[in-house]
Amino acid sequence: xxxxxDWLPVLGQEVQIKLDGSVVRTGxxxxxxxxxxxxxxxxxxxxxxxxxxxxxxxxxxxxYKWDSSG
Numbered sequence: 001x002x003x004x005x006d007w008l009p010v011l012g013q014e015v016q017i018k019l020d021g022s023v024v025r026t027g028x029x030x031x032x033x034x035x036x037x038x039x040x041x042x043x044x045x046x047x048x049x050x051x052x053x054x055x056x057x058x059x060x061x062x063x064y065k066w067d068s069s070g
Contacts, residue, residue, distance in 0.1 A: 001061040007036040007054070016061040017041065017052050024058070025050055 004010055010029045017025040017039070030049070031040035039060060043049040052058040 001063050004060040004062045007032050007039050007060055008034075010039070010060060010062055013062060015039075015041075018059045018061055019057055025052070029060075 001016060004015070011032050013029055014027065015029055016023050017027075025041050025047075027041035027044055027047075027050075029039055030042040032038070037054050039052050039054075039058075041050050041052070052060075
């Protein structure tokens with residue numbers, strides 16, 4: 001996984017959200033503010049849609065397709 005500093009390009013991608021190095025959520029990005037400061041992860045099953053703010057220390061991590069085996 002690679003840290004994604006620019007959150008705008010991950011719209012529609014599967015990501016991990018981390019806080020202090022620990023994964024707090026994994027899911028599909030279904031919204032990003034125009035300034036890239038806030039990201040929303042789509043609801044999945046019983047897990048509701050969630051919002052994460054860069055200012056609160058959250059980071060976004062993505063598995064680049066060219067790094068994946070298979």
